[in-house]
Amino acid sequence: MNIQEDPIHAVELELPSPPVPVANYVPVRQxxxxxxxxxxxxxRDGILTVSGKLGRELTVEEGQQASATAALNCLSALRQHLGSLDRIVSVVSLTGYVASAEGFADQPAVINGASLILERAFGDKGRHARAAVGVAELPGQAPVEISLIVEV
Known part of the structure; x- marks a missing residue:
């Protein structure tokens, strides 16, 4: 699915299939x-596209790509829940977790990959409050994990 299919979006971003929960939770809660x-x-399709820790196996640029992919997964889950991304009034908040090697301190730069996707997709409505947190490990050796709060 392209975000562009919703009339307000003039950018071309390919949305993946909606993510399927791997444990006892729902992808979206309103x-x-x-x-x-x-x-x-x-x-993508339930398979991690990249793994490892930032500052060890992965560069900041690779982390930015990973956070952009994770943000697209969030948008895909939102679209499935809402029926259309046009219902989004604003992106309120983004929380990004970065699997970080000891001494790695560029978490904000890594999470910029996700922030830029949201601004590209929604313009000013995509500007948001944000936290970028370094962690020792993430599920499945993922390098990043992103969650969003949006207003509809």
Whole structure:
């Protein structure tokens, strides 16, 4: 699916198939006009596209690509839940976790990959509050995990 299929989006970004939960949770939960995504990793069809830690096996640029892929997975889950990304009034918040080697401190640069995707897709509506957190490990040796809160 292309984000472009929704009339407000003039950019071409390929959305993957909606992610399938791998444990006991739902991909999206709506409370009033806020919609929360579960954390998404850089997978395609359930397969991790890249693994490893930033600052050891992966460069900042590779981490940015991974965080962009994870953000697209969040958008795919949102689209499945909402029926259309046009319902999104704004991206409120992004939380990004970065599997980091000891001494790695460029988590914000890595999570910029996800932030830039959201701004590209939604313009000013895609600008958001954000946290970029370094962690020792992520599920399946994923390098990043992204979750979003959006307003509808």
């Amino acid at each position: 409370v009033g006009n806020l919609v929360f995504t579960s954390g998404q990793t850089p997978t």
